[in-house]
Amino acid sequence: MDIVEFSIERIQSLYENTVDYNLSDSGVHPYTLRELLDAEQINQLLDVELGYGWTNGGVELRQSISKLYKDKNADNVIVTNGSAEANFVLVMGMLNPGDELVVIVPNYLQIWGWAKALNVKVVEVPLREELGWLPDMDELKDAITPNTKMISYCSPNNPTGSVLPQETLEQIVDLARAQGIYVHADEVYKGSELDGNEGPSIADLYEKGIATNGLSKAMALPGLRVGWLAGPKDVIDRAWHCKDYTSITTSSVSEFAANIVVQPQKRSEILERSRTILNQNVATLDEWIKQNSENYSCQLPQAGGMAFVRYSMNINSTDLVHRMRTERSIMLLPGDCYGMDGYIRIGVGAPSDHLKAGLAQLHEFTRGLND
Known part of the structure; x- marks a missing residue:
């Protein structure tokens, strides 16, 4: 059987845990069990x-x-x-x-x-x-x-x-x-x-x-x-x-x-947390895109933990992502993974300080690339 490489998962599995700023994830920053369950539920869990x-x-x-x-x-x-x-x-x-x-x-x-x-x-x-x-x-x-x-x-x-x-x-x-x-x-x-x-x-x-x-x-x-x-x-x-x-x-x-x-109640609580994180981070990304509009543009996401960002630099998306990774320790996902060169996927579900720090590094990288 000839199975095409699942490039989205392969590139993330290879590199997402090797960088300082992982902005390749598409979900919302995860809970710990201690945050998710109360003391009684944790005690019940121990008896499963x-x-x-x-x-x-x-x-x-x-x-x-x-x-x-x-x-x-x-x-x-x-x-x-x-x-x-x-x-x-x-x-x-x-x-x-x-x-x-x-x-x-x-x-x-x-x-x-x-x-x-x-x-x-x-x-x-x-x-x-x-x-x-x-x-x-x-x-x-x-x-x-x-x-x-x-x-x-x-x-x-x-x-x-x-x-x-x-x-x-x-x-x-x-x-x-x-x-x-x-x-x-x-x-x-x-x-x-x-x-x-x-x-x-x-x-x-x-x-x-x-x-x-x-x-x-x-x-x-x-x-x-x-x-x-x-x-x-x-x-x-x-x-x-x-x-x-x-x-x-x-x-x-x-x-x-x-x-x-x-x-219903717990699901609603979890989704409210997710939307709070995402709304805050999408606003951060929007401001960053405006400040870097000569190189990046984006139709902001309506949902989900990622944004699909178009870039104007004359470089292949996979090459661009690997340079970001090796030069600035930032991990993004290249549009190539979707058969759409000229884009990068930026995760917006991370803690806000992590996203801001990663975007700052991405700004510095882009400025150096254009010098």
């Missing part, structure tokens, strides 16, 4: 048996997650080891060689890469910067053929931070429903909308809608490694069939904590 659980996720946790959606129950949810495994078992369960998958890009590209490895034909439809990083619906319509099995998008979007409005989502659903096509949405940044207006899930808008979500990004808990799929029972059953071949179960410790944080 470290055995195997349900291979599709504990019943109580699946029931709790299902309440995040309309008209769903535990059978409409499978719990996975991070949202990455959710995407993996979705592709394995739903797509076959010869199927066509329409992917709205830029995107996290995990599904894009794994589908290609399975000899699925991947058709790309771009988000248009001139449209506010939204798709041209005529282009999406033209990409659909009789062989199209699924449409996949990421909203709030990685890397642009754009959010597909409900009107656009409904147009996507109309196109899919007319052809009997599944629609998949990566929704791991859902709830981090800077204006506090959390958008609808595709799992609620469409009977053949499938949502990937988890605790890693908007919820600021990547270390728990808890993700899930929510959607039609037949899709969830196929994913479960595949999960029996992968990680078997999720961690009993992580499931205990996850069931606490997906409860």
Whole structure:
């Protein structure tokens, strides 16, 4: 099997822990267990048996997650080891060689890469910067053929931070429903909308809608490694069939904590913290962009822990990021990872002092590059 390198993850795994200023992350600065749980919950955690659980996720946790959606129950949810495994078992369960998958890009590209490895034909439809990083619906319509099995998008979007409005989502659903096509949405940044207006899930808008979500990004808990799929029972059953071949179960410790944080009050508390951090940091980035407008420009994110910044220097984005890393100990993500040279992704979910210090180093680097 020929698997394309997952460059987003590879470059981060190689370098993000080797620099002084890691601005490559796309999530919100994580909690510690002490910050997340109260004393009673921590004491309960110590009594959790470290055995195997349900291979599709504990019943109580699946029931709790299902309440995040309309008209769903535990059978409409499978719990996975991070949202990455959710995407993996979705592709394995739903797509076959010869199927066509329409992917709205830029995107996290995990599904894009794994589908290609399975000899699925991947058709790309771009988000248009001139449209506010939204798709041209005529282009999406033209990409659909009789062989199209699924449409996949990421909203709030990685890397642009754009959010597909409900009107656009409904147009996507109309196109899919007319052809009997599944629609998949990566929704791991859902709830981090800077204006506090959390958008609808595709799992609620469409009977053949499938949502990937988890605790890693908007919820600021990547270390728990808890993700899930929510959607039609037949899709969830196929994913479960595949999960029996992968990680078997999720961690009993992580499931205990996850069931606490997906409860409405705690989830609301966590998302409020995320939005506070992001709003403060996006304002910081906005001011920095204005001060460095001769070299950088950006349509500021509406959600999520990152901004997709265009630069004007005559240098390849991967080369630029490696120079920043070696010369100033700053880690960013190059647009090359998304097939979009001329951009860099800057994380805005870090503590504010860390972001400010990293941006100061980036300013000094740029000034030296232009001297």
